[in-house]
Amino acid sequence: MGVLEGKAGKPSTKAEATQVLMYLDRLQQLVPQCPKDRPVPRLELIQFVIDYIYDLQEELATPLHPKDETDTSSDSVLEDDDIEAPTS
DSSP, rough: OOTTTTTSSOOSSSHHHHHHHHHHHHHHHHTTOOOOSSSSHHHHHHHHHHHHHHHHHHHSSOOOOOOTOOGGGGGGGGOGGGGGOOOO
């Protein structure tokens, strides 16, 4: 097919055209920023996909925040031995 074979242009068969439309529709569904309620022109869809890939790359390049070492929430868990029985 076109891109894989290094050719640009329209698909040569109806089956290829159908497959391209299927893949474009799938891309539209996968990219969160892409409108789902209307048809999107091919160039606009490709721009949405490029922007989404760029956003994902930025997200992956951002280091995760290490757990705050001053967090003592696990120290505040009461054990059964820590609870005193009420006296009457």
